[in-house]
Amino acid sequence: MQIETVGIFCGSSTGSNNIYREETIKLADYLAQNGKSLVYGGGTAGLMGVLAGRMLEKGCRVTGVIPEMIQTKVGHLPLTETIVTPDMHSRKRKMYDISDCFIALPGGIGTIEEISEAFTWQQLGYHSKAVSLYNINNFFKYFDSFLEAAEMAGFIKNVHRSRLIIESEPARLLEKLESYDGTTIDKWS
Numbered sequence: 001m002q003i004e005t006v007g008i009f010c011g012s013s014t015g016s017n018n019i020y021r022e023e024t025i026k027l028a029d030y031l032a033q034n035g036k037s038l039v040y041g042g043g044t045a046g047l048m049g050v051l052a053g054r055m056l057e058k059g060c061r062v063t064g065v066i067p068e069m070i071q072t073k074v075g076h077l078p079l080t081e082t083i084v085t086p087d088m089h090s091r092k093r094k095m096y097d098i099s100d101c102f103i104a105l106p107g108g109i110g111t112i113e114e115i116s117e118a119f120t121w122q123q124l125g126y127h128s129k130a131v132s133l134y135n136i137n138n139f140f141k142y143f144d145s146f147l148e149a150a151e152m153a154g155f156i157k158n159v160h161r162s163r164l165i166i167e168s169e170p171a172r173l174l175e176k177l178e179s180y181d182g183t184t185i186d187k188w189s
Protein backbone atom coordinates (compact mmCIF):
# COMPACT_ATOMS: atom_id res chain seq x y z
CA MET A 1 0.00 0.00 0.00
CA GLN A 2 1.26 3.49 -0.84
CA ILE A 3 1.57 5.38 2.43
CA GLU A 4 1.25 9.15 2.47
CA THR A 5 0.17 9.83 6.03
CA VAL A 6 1.60 8.06 9.04
CA GLY A 7 -0.36 8.08 12.32
CA ILE A 8 2.05 8.01 15.25
CA PHE A 9 1.29 7.43 18.93
CA CYS A 10 4.05 8.21 21.38
CA GLY A 11 4.87 9.27 24.89
CA SER A 12 4.03 12.62 26.37
CA SER A 13 7.40 12.17 28.14
CA THR A 14 10.81 11.77 26.53
CA GLY A 15 11.92 8.85 28.69
CA SER A 16 14.95 8.66 30.95
CA ASN A 17 17.49 7.73 28.26
CA ASN A 18 18.46 10.13 25.50
CA ILE A 19 18.28 7.27 22.99
CA TYR A 20 14.46 7.70 22.82
CA ARG A 21 14.81 11.29 21.64
CA GLU A 22 17.68 10.50 19.24
CA GLU A 23 15.92 7.57 17.57
CA THR A 24 12.67 9.55 17.32
CA ILE A 25 14.57 12.23 15.39
CA LYS A 26 16.07 9.52 13.17
CA LEU A 27 12.58 8.23 12.32
CA ALA A 28 11.27 11.78 11.75
CA ASP A 29 14.13 12.47 9.34
CA TYR A 30 13.56 9.24 7.43
CA LEU A 31 9.82 9.90 7.09
CA ALA A 32 10.58 13.44 5.92
CA GLN A 33 13.12 12.23 3.33
CA ASN A 34 10.44 9.93 1.99
CA GLY A 35 7.82 12.67 1.73
CA LYS A 36 5.48 11.39 4.44
CA SER A 37 2.95 13.47 6.39
CA LEU A 38 2.34 13.03 10.11
CA VAL A 39 -0.84 12.68 12.14
CA TYR A 40 -0.26 12.70 15.89
CA GLY A 41 -1.72 13.70 19.25
CA GLY A 42 -1.18 17.43 18.80
CA GLY A 43 0.82 18.30 21.92
CA THR A 44 4.33 19.61 22.48
CA ALA A 45 5.17 17.37 25.40
CA GLY A 46 7.63 14.49 25.29
CA LEU A 47 8.40 12.43 22.21
CA MET A 48 5.25 13.87 20.58
CA GLY A 49 6.83 17.33 20.59
CA VAL A 50 10.24 16.00 19.47
CA LEU A 51 8.67 14.14 16.53
CA ALA A 52 6.30 16.86 15.37
CA GLY A 53 8.87 19.64 15.81
CA ARG A 54 11.43 17.79 13.72
CA MET A 55 9.00 16.91 10.93
CA LEU A 56 7.80 20.52 10.77
CA GLU A 57 11.42 21.70 10.57
CA LYS A 58 11.91 19.35 7.63
CA GLY A 59 8.91 20.84 5.82
CA CYS A 60 6.44 17.99 6.35
CA ARG A 61 2.70 18.36 6.69
CA VAL A 62 1.86 17.77 10.37
CA THR A 63 -1.71 17.37 11.63
CA GLY A 64 -2.45 17.31 15.34
CA VAL A 65 -5.71 15.79 16.56
CA ILE A 66 -6.42 16.87 20.10
CA PRO A 67 -9.43 16.71 22.41
CA GLU A 68 -10.80 20.05 23.62
CA MET A 69 -9.98 19.34 27.25
CA ILE A 70 -6.29 18.54 26.58
CA GLN A 71 -5.91 21.44 24.15
CA THR A 72 -6.62 24.00 26.86
CA LYS A 73 -3.90 22.53 29.07
CA VAL A 74 -0.89 21.91 26.83
CA GLY A 75 1.58 23.90 24.73
CA HIS A 76 1.16 24.16 20.96
CA LEU A 77 3.43 24.03 17.94
CA PRO A 78 2.49 25.94 14.77
CA LEU A 79 1.17 22.82 13.03
CA THR A 80 0.01 22.61 9.42
CA GLU A 81 -3.42 21.72 10.77
CA THR A 82 -4.94 21.20 14.22
CA ILE A 83 -8.19 19.28 14.54
CA VAL A 84 -9.95 19.76 17.88
CA THR A 85 -12.36 17.00 18.86
CA PRO A 86 -15.02 16.98 21.60
CA ASP A 87 -13.50 14.00 23.41
CA MET A 88 -10.87 11.27 23.39
CA HIS A 89 -13.01 8.75 21.53
CA SER A 90 -13.68 11.05 18.59
CA ARG A 91 -10.00 12.01 18.59
CA LYS A 92 -8.89 8.41 18.15
CA ARG A 93 -11.54 7.75 15.53
CA LYS A 94 -10.35 10.80 13.57
CA MET A 95 -6.69 9.74 13.82
CA TYR A 96 -7.57 6.22 12.60
CA ASP A 97 -9.58 7.61 9.68
CA ILE A 98 -6.98 10.04 8.33
CA SER A 99 -3.87 7.86 8.76
CA ASP A 100 -2.71 5.26 6.22
CA CYS A 101 -0.87 3.20 8.85
CA PHE A 102 0.05 3.35 12.54
CA ILE A 103 3.30 3.42 14.47
CA ALA A 104 3.78 3.44 18.24
CA LEU A 105 6.98 4.85 19.66
CA PRO A 106 7.89 4.28 23.29
CA GLY A 107 5.41 5.81 25.70
CA GLY A 108 3.23 5.16 28.70
CA ILE A 109 -0.27 3.81 29.13
CA GLY A 110 -1.77 6.35 26.66
CA THR A 111 0.48 5.11 23.88
CA ILE A 112 -0.14 1.45 24.67
CA GLU A 113 -3.90 2.05 24.78
CA GLU A 114 -3.95 3.81 21.39
CA ILE A 115 -1.81 1.29 19.51
CA SER A 116 -3.65 -1.63 21.16
CA GLU A 117 -6.95 -0.23 19.96
CA ALA A 118 -5.62 0.21 16.40
CA PHE A 119 -4.38 -3.41 16.55
CA THR A 120 -7.72 -4.65 17.93
CA TRP A 121 -9.62 -2.87 15.14
CA GLN A 122 -7.30 -4.44 12.56
CA GLN A 123 -7.97 -7.89 14.03
CA LEU A 124 -11.72 -7.31 13.95
CA GLY A 125 -11.64 -5.98 10.39
CA TYR A 126 -12.72 -2.39 11.15
CA HIS A 127 -9.72 -1.26 9.10
CA SER A 128 -7.08 -2.94 6.97
CA LYS A 129 -4.13 -0.66 7.76
CA ALA A 130 -0.73 -1.76 9.05
CA VAL A 131 0.00 -1.43 12.78
CA SER A 132 3.57 -1.29 14.04
CA LEU A 133 5.94 -0.70 16.93
CA TYR A 134 9.14 1.29 16.48
CA ASN A 135 11.19 -0.69 18.92
CA ILE A 136 13.73 1.86 20.17
CA ASN A 137 16.09 0.35 22.74
CA ASN A 138 14.01 -2.87 22.63
CA PHE A 139 11.38 -0.92 24.60
CA PHE A 140 8.50 -3.17 23.45
CA LYS A 141 10.17 -6.43 24.55
CA TYR A 142 7.72 -6.93 27.43
CA PHE A 143 4.67 -5.96 25.37
CA ASP A 144 5.72 -8.53 22.79
CA SER A 145 6.25 -11.10 25.59
CA PHE A 146 2.72 -10.39 26.80
CA LEU A 147 1.37 -11.04 23.29
CA GLU A 148 3.39 -14.25 23.12
CA ALA A 149 1.99 -15.36 26.51
CA ALA A 150 -1.55 -14.55 25.31
CA GLU A 151 -0.95 -16.62 22.18
CA MET A 152 0.50 -19.53 24.18
CA ALA A 153 -2.52 -19.42 26.48
CA GLY A 154 -4.86 -19.52 23.49
CA PHE A 155 -6.18 -15.95 23.63
CA ILE A 156 -4.58 -14.57 20.45
CA LYS A 157 -4.19 -16.46 17.20
CA ASN A 158 -0.72 -16.48 15.66
CA VAL A 159 -2.19 -15.26 12.34
CA HIS A 160 -3.31 -12.09 14.12
CA ARG A 161 -0.30 -11.60 16.38
CA SER A 162 2.11 -12.00 13.49
CA ARG A 163 0.49 -9.05 11.69
CA LEU A 164 1.98 -6.65 14.23
CA ILE A 165 5.14 -5.16 12.71
CA ILE A 166 8.00 -4.68 15.17
CA GLU A 167 11.14 -2.93 13.86
CA SER A 168 13.92 -0.77 15.23
CA GLU A 169 15.31 0.57 11.98
CA PRO A 170 13.34 3.28 10.08
CA ALA A 171 13.99 1.99 6.54
CA ARG A 172 12.93 -1.58 7.41
CA LEU A 173 9.92 -0.29 9.32
CA LEU A 174 8.67 1.81 6.39
CA GLU A 175 9.35 -1.00 3.93
CA LYS A 176 7.21 -3.39 6.01
CA LEU A 177 4.44 -0.82 6.41
CA GLU A 178 4.35 -0.25 2.65
CA SER A 179 4.34 -3.94 1.80
CA TYR A 180 1.60 -4.85 4.31
CA ASP A 181 -1.07 -6.72 2.33
CA GLY A 182 -4.14 -5.47 4.23
CA THR A 183 -6.06 -8.72 4.11
CA THR A 184 -8.37 -9.24 7.09
CA ILE A 185 -8.05 -12.66 8.67
CA ASP A 186 -11.46 -13.42 10.13
CA LYS A 187 -11.26 -13.61 13.91
CA TRP A 188 -14.40 -15.72 14.11
CA SER A 189 -13.53 -18.48 11.67
Ligand code: AMP
Residues within 6 Å of the ligand: 008, 009, 010, 011, 012, 013, 041, 042, 043, 044, 045, 048, 066, 070, 074, 107, 108, 109, 110, 111, 112, 114
Ligand atom coordinates in the same frame (compact mmCIF):
# COMPACT_ATOMS: atom_id res chain seq x y z
P1 AMP B 1 1.43 8.48 27.37
O1 AMP B 1 1.96 7.36 26.54
O2 AMP B 1 0.70 7.99 28.59
O3 AMP B 1 2.46 9.54 27.65
O4 AMP B 1 0.30 9.15 26.50
C1 AMP B 1 0.61 9.56 25.23
C2 AMP B 1 -0.58 9.50 24.35
O5 AMP B 1 -1.72 10.07 25.04
C3 AMP B 1 -0.34 10.33 23.10
O6 AMP B 1 -0.21 9.49 21.96
C4 AMP B 1 -1.52 11.25 23.04
O7 AMP B 1 -2.50 10.77 22.14
C5 AMP B 1 -2.14 11.27 24.42
N1 AMP B 1 -1.65 12.41 25.21
C6 AMP B 1 -1.16 12.35 26.48
N2 AMP B 1 -0.74 13.55 26.91
C7 AMP B 1 -0.96 14.43 25.92
C8 AMP B 1 -0.73 15.82 25.72
N3 AMP B 1 -0.13 16.57 26.68
N4 AMP B 1 -1.08 16.38 24.55
C9 AMP B 1 -1.66 15.63 23.58
N5 AMP B 1 -1.90 14.32 23.70
C10 AMP B 1 -1.56 13.71 24.83
